[in-house]
Amino acid sequence: MSGESWPSRPRVAVGPDRQTYFNETDIDRVMAILLALVSEVASIRERLDTHERIAGDALDPAKVEAYEPAPEVDEQREAWRDAYIRRLFRVITEDVAALKQDGAKDA
Secondary structure, eight states: OOGGGSOOOOOSOOSSSOOOOSSSHHHHHHHHHHHHHHHHHHHHHHHHHHHHHHHGGGOOHHHHHHOOOOHHHHHHHHHHHHHHHHHHTHHHHHHHHHHHHHHHHHO
């Protein structure tokens, strides 16, 4: 499951400020993470549907359940999962980085 063949798309909002939905900043952070998850699940579902339609009757659910990935496949999946988690929590890590930068300026 290498991300190399997937088209590259922007992963961050465009514009000077992040979209806000609520008065509380923490709720906005959780909402941003939730929206990123919802977007990813929808994209994965569309890709899965495409694969199932292409495979038709050739797709055997027992083979899917019995599949044991090779070590290099595990490594690719782990790299993708790490990058995905970083994208999901980008909102929080950017806020933490900004706080650290502000703290360094005040010192």
